[in-house]
Amino acid sequence: MNQPHGALSSSLPSVFRAIRVAESDGRAMGAIVDTTLDALDPGDVVIRTAYSGINYKDALAVTGSAPIIRRLPCIAGIEAVGTVVHADDTSVRVGANVIVHGFGLGVDHDGGFAPYVRVPAAWVIPLPDSLTLFEAATIGVAGCTAALAIHRMEHNGLAPGQGPVIVTGATGGVASLGIAMLAAAGYEVAAITGKRDAEPYLRALGASTVLPRSDVEAGGKPLRRGQWAGALDSVGGDTLAWLLSTMRDNAPIAAFGNAGGATFAGNVLPFILRGVQLLGINANSPMPLRRAVWARIANDLRPRHVEAIGKAIAFDDVPAVCARQMKGDIRGRSVVDFSR
Secondary structure, three states: OOOOOOOOOOOOOOOEEEEEEEEEOOEEEEEEEEEOHHHOOOOOEEEEEEEEEEOHHHHHHHHOOOOOOOOOOEEOOOEEEEEEEEEOOOOOOOOOEEEEEOOOEOOOEOOOOOOEEEEOHHHOEEOOOOOOHHHHHHHHHHHHHHHHHHHHHHHOOOOOOOOOEEEOOOOOHHHHHHHHHHHHOOOOEEEEEOOHHHHHHHHHHOOOEEEEHHHOOOOOOOOOOOOEOEEEEOOOHHHHHHHHHHEOOOOEEEEOOOOOOOOOOOOOHHHHHOOOEEEEOOOOOOHHHHHHHHHHHOOOOOOOOHHHHEEEEEHHHHHHHHHHHHOOOOOOEEEEEOOO
């Protein structure tokens, strides 16, 4: 597209559908509504959305399960992948394929559950040449979180060949991508899941060992046999307490989820006797780090078998898929395909 900067094309639709979260009967809920470009939050760049991944945070917002949205009403969807159709900032090229997530997108700025997104130019990440739009959406903010966790652990001493890295909540989006990235980077991966039928899926992603959730022991000894050279934890709660007690000397744990609870019964002994490192992972990282992580995702941390992780769905199915995700009935990543 050779549209000049500053000229909004007349070919763009005047009305389109979006999933907007608004208050209804005292509760914030998502619903499919009609909206316009003029109604979107301001920004220098308009993106035609090709795909938008569904995250747990999105499911919470759309189903009204938690007050995720900080400003009502607001279009949900904390990420989007697509093509720039308008730019007032010359740092962004019209026609470029781009990624955007974080900075309040889908929380207090109209988000990715719409065929058009308008954002500040400073939020835009160019799509790496080696990734397709669908691959980038499947990876999305979940994959960025997993890659950031691995990146942080490696900066704290983790390297292939030191022993197994364990991934909890293994069939979730971040965890699935984390397994695939770790395996691609040469790590030995162990996965913990409560889903009995998930073992073939997890082994296909690269897990060499699959453990049942029943192996996690709540309470008891602050130090158990040291097994893991590193850990990606999407669960928190008792699982995180158990991980702390089973890490090897100086091993890092990257914590980014609380599916099993936001609190845990910790003990200082793993920290002071084994030097275990607990790293908090916030995907809304500074842009230079975010760009560096996406560069690694496109290269040495490129996940294997992305096609097994991402499942394309139609826009109309988003509310139902969000409801299923709240029940734990989703494996991998659901990706909204706006061409459907």
